[in-house]
Structure formats: structure tokens, C-alpha cells
Amino acid sequence: MSAAVTIIMIEDDEGHARLIERNIRRSGVNNEIVPFTSGTAALRYLFGNDGSGLERKGDALLILLDLNLPDMGGIEILQRVKENKHLKSTPVVVLTTTDDSQEIKRCYELGCNVYITKPVNYESFANAIRQLGLFFSVIQVPPAAT
Amino acid sequence: MIFSSAKIQTTGTKRRGSLGQILLLAAGFLVLVGISALSVILVDRAREDNDWVVHTVEVENQISTLRLRIRTTESAARGYLLTDEQRFLDEYLAAAANVRSDIDKLIQLSGDNRVQIANASELRTPVEARLDEFAKAIGFAQRHDTAGGIELLRSSDSGRATERINDVASRMRAEEERLFAQRTQTADRTERFASIVTVAGSGLVVLLACISIFLVRRSIRARDQAEAQLRDANLNLEATVDERTADLREANNEIQRFAYIVSHDLRSPLVNIMGFTSELEELRNEIFKRIAALHAAASQNPALPAAARDTEPTLDAEDQQRLAYFSEALEFIKSSIAKMDRLISAILSLTREGRREFRPVRIDTRELIEAIVTTVAHQAAEGQAEIHIEPLPEITSDRLALEQIFSNLIDNALKYLKPGVPGKIFIRARTKLGYAIFEISDNGRGIDPKDHQRIFDLFRRAGPQDKPGQGIGLAHVRALVRRLGGTMSVTSELDQGSTFTVTLPINWNANRRNREP
The missing domain is CATH 3.30.565.10 (Histidine kinase-like ATPase, C-terminal domain)
Structure with missing residues (x-):
């Protein structure tokens, strides 16, 4: 992954965030990770104060999204990202505890690129994240459209 | 609950009502039986009384018959004396033969009354005297001594005997009349009593019938009321059941949602516990490796060949023990987490089943x-x-x-x-x-x-x-x-x-x- 790609991690559970970050790092991905613990803060970062998303124009982003956030549903964030003309090409990886088939289907319908259920088993978890890291290291991310 | 208590009350009234009705019917039946029995007894008594009245009349009749017979005998005897005709003689003989049996019959008839028996017996003497006279006179006539016969009759003391007969007969008649009056009165009384009993009994039966009709009507009304209540209760019950079913369904859904959310949200911290426990495990390995290395470095001669230092450094017994405790603790934590995860997964899959179409x-x-x-x-x-x-x-x-x-x-x-x-x-x-x-x-x-x-x-x-x-x-x-x-x-x-x-x-x-x- 090109050094310019920033990973936006929207995860309310700091423990999870830490574990994810650690395992991504272990897979050799050294890109900047910007963590957010609430949907509101993440949206402000992504869309700017005016909500247009113009601020992120030209940035290469990858979004790691948890669905269970305290202030809003992750699905809403996904929807807004995919509806925004600047951000819609940004890859979104949903990484969540929810394994409800309806939710998964809905996420893909809305344009989520990868859906991963967090396994409780840490080995599986670590493994999944590392695989994801490997995936990140080869993925090509387009810069946000102008 | 409300309805059932109302129902119980109705049932209570109904039971009391039906008991009352049974009692009334029993009372009515008893009254009827009583009236019937009394009527039978009274009718029997009335018949007896009437028999006695008839009997009195019969006795009187017998007295008249006797007197008539004596008269017939007398007139036949006289006729024979006067005419000397065989016809009168035959009549006399027939009448005289019956006089005694008439007296016997009279005595027999008045057998119920000692006074009358005495009277009837008293009749015997003058009647016998009269009959003797007649026989004697007939004897004269048969001997064709008509004048002697007439003389006999004339001279005889016939007046006294006749008087006595009349006297006794009228006494008997008076006695019988007294009895007649008395017996008629008794018969009347019995009849009146019978009719009073009948009327009173009938009245009582009618009264009982009225009461039981009233009770029946009341219980019918109660039943109608109870039926109406029951109908209402049924309608309400259905509505209540629907309502409760809706409530239950809602509660069930809520529980399912609750179970889903709880089990779901419980997973999140579990991921952390598991994750950091594994991280600790990693750290443990590193720490104890370091302790071993440091220990080895401190105790070993640094002059030893490098080959010896390359071998895995070992922990001393005390640290081995610490490592074992550490590992044991981590194992317990991990196995508990695994178990909890299985339970949560089970709840999740159950709730998911509950939501599946x-x-x-x-x-x-x-x-x-x-x-x-x-x-x-x-x-x-x-x-x-x-x-x-x-x-x-x-x-x-x-x-x-x-x-x-x-x-x-x-x-x-x-x-x-x-x-x-x-x-x-x-x-x-x-x-x-x-x-x-x-x-x-x-x-x-x-x-x-x-x-x-x-x-x-x-x-x-x-x-x-x-x-x-x-x-x-x-x-x-x-x-x-x-x-x-x-x-x-x-x-x-x-x-x-x-x-x-x-x-x-x-x-x-x-x-x-x-x-x-």
C-alpha cells in the first residue's frame, strides 16, 4: 500500500482498536492509522465541518468500520460514505462483532468492500487482522475524487 | 376472576333456590298425601255414620212393621170371628206366625243399644198376651162358638196390653228419633270436617304451588342473568385473551431482542479479554525468557564458550513455579472465556432461530x-x-x-x-x-x-x-x-x-x- 494511504479506524472499543492496530502493525503495515471512537468524530473528519467531504479531496483513505457505535449505527456511516461523491470510491472494511446475515447483506448492498466478523478466539482474530494487513499492503486505493 | 366470583354467587343462589323448590314440592306432596289419607278416613267415617242413620230408620221401620203385623193379626182374628171364613183364618195364621220373628228381628236390629233391647224384650210380654187372646178367640171360632170368642175378646184385658205395646213402641220410636238426630248430626259434622279438610288442603297445595312458581320464576330470572353474564364474560374473555396474547407476543419479542442485544454486546468485551489475555501470554513468554537469560547471565561465567550461551537458558525451580502459576491462571481465564463465548453463541443462535421466518x-x-x-x-x-x-x-x-x-x-x-x-x-x-x-x-x-x-x-x-x-x-x-x-x-x-x-x-x-x- 502506498505510504500516502491513511487508515481511518472507527471503533468505539479502545481495546479492540488497540488489538487491531497491533496486529496490523505486526503484519508489517506501517501506514498512518487515525482512530475514532465515535461516529460523530469520524464523520467530522471524513466530511469536514461543512459535511461536503471536500476537505478529504485527493486523500487516499481506507476505512475500517465497526457497526456498533454508541452514537450512531456504523451502517449510517457506510451509507453516507458511499453516497458522497468524493468518498464513494474509498474502500470500506466492516470489522464488527455482528454476524447477523441481514446486516451483512445490507452492508454489501450499501457498497461495503469487505465484511469481517471479529472472532472471539484471539488467534483467529489476530490471524484475520494480519491477513487484512497483508491485504492492505497490496491493495490499491484511489485518492478521493476531486 | 371477576366473572368467576359472580358465577359462584349465582350458583349459590341457584342451589339454595333448587333446595327450596325441592322442599316445597315435598311439602306439597306430603299435604296431598295427608289430605288423601284424611279424606279416606273421613269418607269411611261418613259412610259409617250414614249406615247408622239408615240403621235407625230400619229400626223405626221394624217397629212400624211389628205394630202393623199385630194390627193385621188382630183384624184377621176379628174378621174370622165375625165371618168364620177360611180366608181370614189363613191371614191370621200367616200374620201371627210372623209377629214373633218380627220381635226377634227388632231385637236383633237394635242390638247396638241396650235400652232398645230392653224395650224390645219388654214388648214380648204384651204381644204374647195379645197373641194368646187371639189364639183363644180363634179356638172359639173353630169350635163355632163365635159368641164365646167375642165374649172372650170383650172380657179380656186387651186394652192394657195394647196400651203397653203402644207405649213401648212409642218409647222405642222416641229413642230411635233421638239416635237419628244424634247420628245425623254426627254424619253432618264428619262431612263438614271432610270438606274443611279438603278445602284447607287444596288451599295449602295451591299456596305451595304459587310459592314454587314464584321460586321457579325467580331462579329462571337468575339463570337468564347468569347466562347473560356468562355471555359477556365469554366475550370479554376472548378480548382479554387476545390482549394477553398480544402482550405476551410483545414481551417475547422484547426478550428476544434483549437476549440478542445482550449476547451481542457481551461479545465485544469478550474479544478484548481474550485478545489481551493472549497478549499477556505472549508477554509472559518474553518476560520469562528474559528472566532466564538474565539469570543465566548473572550466574554463568561469561568466559564460557558462546555455544553454551546459545542453548536455551533455563529457569530455576522457583521461577518455574511462577511460570506454572502464571500459565495456569491464563489457562483458566481462556477456558472460561471460551465457555462464555459458546454460551453467548448458543443464545445468539437461539434468538436468531426465534426470528427466522x-x-x-x-x-x-x-x-x-x-x-x-x-x-x-x-x-x-x-x-x-x-x-x-x-x-x-x-x-x-x-x-x-x-x-x-x-x-x-x-x-x-x-x-x-x-x-x-x-x-x-x-x-x-x-x-x-x-x-x-x-x-x-x-x-x-x-x-x-x-x-x-x-x-x-x-x-x-x-x-x-x-x-x-x-x-x-x-x-x-x-x-x-x-x-x-x-x-x-x-x-x-x-x-x-x-x-x-x-x-x-x-x-x-x-x-x-x-x-x-
């Missing part, structure tokens, strides 16, 4: 169960078990749900066989009133009756805990059966095998149970 299709249950049996063939061979499938009906239901139900039950039957005893599992079914009743019976270890309820509870198991399992299967099966509109039960004794009975509707009724509000 059923797709009813026509299913040949025999085919379905045969397919399940094929999948457990390996287990069956291990337990030396034979599974017999009898002809099973076709039903309309959800295929996945049926598969889960029967595979759980067959699985359990295979799992809990008696060790060393070849298993025999029978799957049979019968249909009854629109329901198919499936029975899965085995000759396994059985279930203590006190655990029959428990085995259907989530996370609860029975008997020796020597088989793997979470205690989810039967809870899941029962929940499914209920959602399919059926029921299930178990009959079993320890060591006697178990029979699980699943009752499912043959036709899919889109019943209210499955309609989510």
Missing part, C-alpha cells in the same frame, strides 16, 4: 428422517445402534426446523445409549385430529422423572455429565416445535430408555403464533 413446504418426513439417519450412521455404528423408521406421514412445515428437531432428538438418542447395550431406536408416528404425533424412543439410559422439565431448559442437563454438550439442543427443539404450532413431551425412567413425543400440525396453519406484530 419459516417457509412451509410439503415434506415427506420419512425421507427427511432417513436423510438424517444417514448422516449419523457413523455414530450409530459406534454405539452398535439400530435405527428403525416406521412409515411416517407427510406434513406441511418448515424443512430446516424439522431437520433440526429430528436430528437433535436422534443425536440425543444415540448419545445417551447405555454403554455396552446395543442401541435400539424407533421412530414412529401416528396422525390424530389434524396433528402428526412423532415418537422417538430408545433403550438408552433414560431420564429421571424429576429432570423431565429441566432437560428442556437452556444450559441445563441431566444425568452423568460424561458427554460433551452445552445443554442447548432440547431447549432449541422445544422452542422450534412451539413455533411450528406443536407441543413436545418426554416419558422416561432411569435405565428404561426415553420416548420423546413431538406433536406437529399436519397442515400449515398460519397461526397467530408465527405472526410477528
Whole structure:
């Protein structure tokens, strides 16, 4: 992954965030990770104060999204990202505890690129994240459209 | 609850009412019996009284007859004396012969009355005297001494005898008249009494009838009222049942949502606990490796060859012990987390089952169960078990749900066989009133009756805990059966095998149970 790609991690559970970050790092991905613990803060970062998303124009982003956030549903964030003309090409990886088939289907319908259920088993978890890291290291991310 | 108390009250009144009616009827019947008996007695008495009246008349009649007879005798005797005709003689003889028998008859008739017997006997003497006179006079006449006969009659003291006869006769008559008056009065009294009794009795019966009509009407009114109440209650009951059903459904949904959210949210911290425990494990390995290395560095001669230093440094006994404790603690944490994860997953899958939409299709249950049996063939061979499938009906239901139900039950039957005893599992079914009743019976270890309820509870198991399992299967099966509109039960004794009975509707009724509000 090109050094310019920033990973936006929207995860309310700091423990999870830490574990994810650690395992991504272990897979050799050294890109900047910007963590957010609430949907509101993440949206402000992504869309700017005016909500247009113009601020992120030209940035290469990858979004790691948890669905269970305290202030809003992750699905809403996904929807807004995919509806925004600047951000819609940004890859979104949903990484969540929810394994409800309806939710998964809905996420893909809305344009989520990868859906991963967090396994409780840490080995599986670590493994999944590392695989994801490997995936990140080869993925090509387009810069946000102008 | 409100209605039932009203009902009880009504029943109480009704019972009292009917008891009253029975008493009234009994009273009426008794009165009727009393009147009848009294009437019989009184009629009998009246007849007797009348007999006595008639008797008096008869006695009087007899007295007249006697007097007439004496007169006839006298006149016949006289006629004979005057005319000397055989005709009068015959008449005299016939009349005289009857006078005595008349007296006898009179005595016999008045046998009930001593005064009259005395009187009648008293009659005998003057009558005999008269008859003697007549006989003598007739004797004269027969000797053709008519003048002598006449003389005899003339000279005789006939006046006195006749007077006495008249006197006694009138005394008797007076006596009889007195008796007549007395007896008539008695008869009248009896009759009056009889009519009073009849009238009073009839009145009483009519009164009782009126009361019982009143009571019947009252109880009819009470019954109508109770019926109306019952109708209302039924209507209300239906509404109440609907309301409660809606409440229950809502509560059930809420519980399911709750269980889903809770189990879901519990997972999140679990990921952390598990994750950081694993991180700790990693750290542990590194720390103890370092301790060992430092220890080795401190105690060993640095002059030793490099080859010796390359070998894995070992911990001393004390640190070995610490490492063991550390590892033990981490293992407990991890196994507990794994268990908790399994439980949470079970709850999640149960709630998910509870939310799944059923797709009813026509299913040949025999085919379905045969397919399940094929999948457990390996287990069956291990337990030396034979599974017999009898002809099973076709039903309309959800295929996945049926598969889960029967595979759980067959699985359990295979799992809990008696060790060393070849298993025999029978799957049979019968249909009854629109329901198919499936029975899965085995000759396994059985279930203590006190655990029959428990085995259907989530996370609860029975008997020796020597088989793997979470205690989810039967809870899941029962929940499914209920959602399919059926029921299930178990009959079993320890060591006697178990029979699980699943009752499912043959036709899919889109019943209210499955309609989510």
C-alpha cells in the first residue's frame, strides 16, 4: 500500500482498536492509522465541518468500520460514505462483532468492500487482522475524487 | 376472576333456590298425601255414620212393621170371628206366625243399644198376651162358638196390653228419633270436617304451588342473568385473551431482542479479554525468557564458550513455579472465556432461530428422517445402534426446523445409549385430529422423572455429565416445535430408555403464533 494511504479506524472499543492496530502493525503495515471512537468524530473528519467531504479531496483513505457505535449505527456511516461523491470510491472494511446475515447483506448492498466478523478466539482474530494487513499492503486505493 | 366470583354467587343462589323448590314440592306432596289419607278416613267415617242413620230408620221401620203385623193379626182374628171364613183364618195364621220373628228381628236390629233391647224384650210380654187372646178367640171360632170368642175378646184385658205395646213402641220410636238426630248430626259434622279438610288442603297445595312458581320464576330470572353474564364474560374473555396474547407476543419479542442485544454486546468485551489475555501470554513468554537469560547471565561465567550461551537458558525451580502459576491462571481465564463465548453463541443462535421466518413446504418426513439417519450412521455404528423408521406421514412445515428437531432428538438418542447395550431406536408416528404425533424412543439410559422439565431448559442437563454438550439442543427443539404450532413431551425412567413425543400440525396453519406484530 502506498505510504500516502491513511487508515481511518472507527471503533468505539479502545481495546479492540488497540488489538487491531497491533496486529496490523505486526503484519508489517506501517501506514498512518487515525482512530475514532465515535461516529460523530469520524464523520467530522471524513466530511469536514461543512459535511461536503471536500476537505478529504485527493486523500487516499481506507476505512475500517465497526457497526456498533454508541452514537450512531456504523451502517449510517457506510451509507453516507458511499453516497458522497468524493468518498464513494474509498474502500470500506466492516470489522464488527455482528454476524447477523441481514446486516451483512445490507452492508454489501450499501457498497461495503469487505465484511469481517471479529472472532472471539484471539488467534483467529489476530490471524484475520494480519491477513487484512497483508491485504492492505497490496491493495490499491484511489485518492478521493476531486 | 371477576366473572368467576359472580358465577359462584349465582350458583349459590341457584342451589339454595333448587333446595327450596325441592322442599316445597315435598311439602306439597306430603299435604296431598295427608289430605288423601284424611279424606279416606273421613269418607269411611261418613259412610259409617250414614249406615247408622239408615240403621235407625230400619229400626223405626221394624217397629212400624211389628205394630202393623199385630194390627193385621188382630183384624184377621176379628174378621174370622165375625165371618168364620177360611180366608181370614189363613191371614191370621200367616200374620201371627210372623209377629214373633218380627220381635226377634227388632231385637236383633237394635242390638247396638241396650235400652232398645230392653224395650224390645219388654214388648214380648204384651204381644204374647195379645197373641194368646187371639189364639183363644180363634179356638172359639173353630169350635163355632163365635159368641164365646167375642165374649172372650170383650172380657179380656186387651186394652192394657195394647196400651203397653203402644207405649213401648212409642218409647222405642222416641229413642230411635233421638239416635237419628244424634247420628245425623254426627254424619253432618264428619262431612263438614271432610270438606274443611279438603278445602284447607287444596288451599295449602295451591299456596305451595304459587310459592314454587314464584321460586321457579325467580331462579329462571337468575339463570337468564347468569347466562347473560356468562355471555359477556365469554366475550370479554376472548378480548382479554387476545390482549394477553398480544402482550405476551410483545414481551417475547422484547426478550428476544434483549437476549440478542445482550449476547451481542457481551461479545465485544469478550474479544478484548481474550485478545489481551493472549497478549499477556505472549508477554509472559518474553518476560520469562528474559528472566532466564538474565539469570543465566548473572550466574554463568561469561568466559564460557558462546555455544553454551546459545542453548536455551533455563529457569530455576522457583521461577518455574511462577511460570506454572502464571500459565495456569491464563489457562483458566481462556477456558472460561471460551465457555462464555459458546454460551453467548448458543443464545445468539437461539434468538436468531426465534426470528427466522419459516417457509412451509410439503415434506415427506420419512425421507427427511432417513436423510438424517444417514448422516449419523457413523455414530450409530459406534454405539452398535439400530435405527428403525416406521412409515411416517407427510406434513406441511418448515424443512430446516424439522431437520433440526429430528436430528437433535436422534443425536440425543444415540448419545445417551447405555454403554455396552446395543442401541435400539424407533421412530414412529401416528396422525390424530389434524396433528402428526412423532415418537422417538430408545433403550438408552433414560431420564429421571424429576429432570423431565429441566432437560428442556437452556444450559441445563441431566444425568452423568460424561458427554460433551452445552445443554442447548432440547431447549432449541422445544422452542422450534412451539413455533411450528406443536407441543413436545418426554416419558422416561432411569435405565428404561426415553420416548420423546413431538406433536406437529399436519397442515400449515398460519397461526397467530408465527405472526410477528
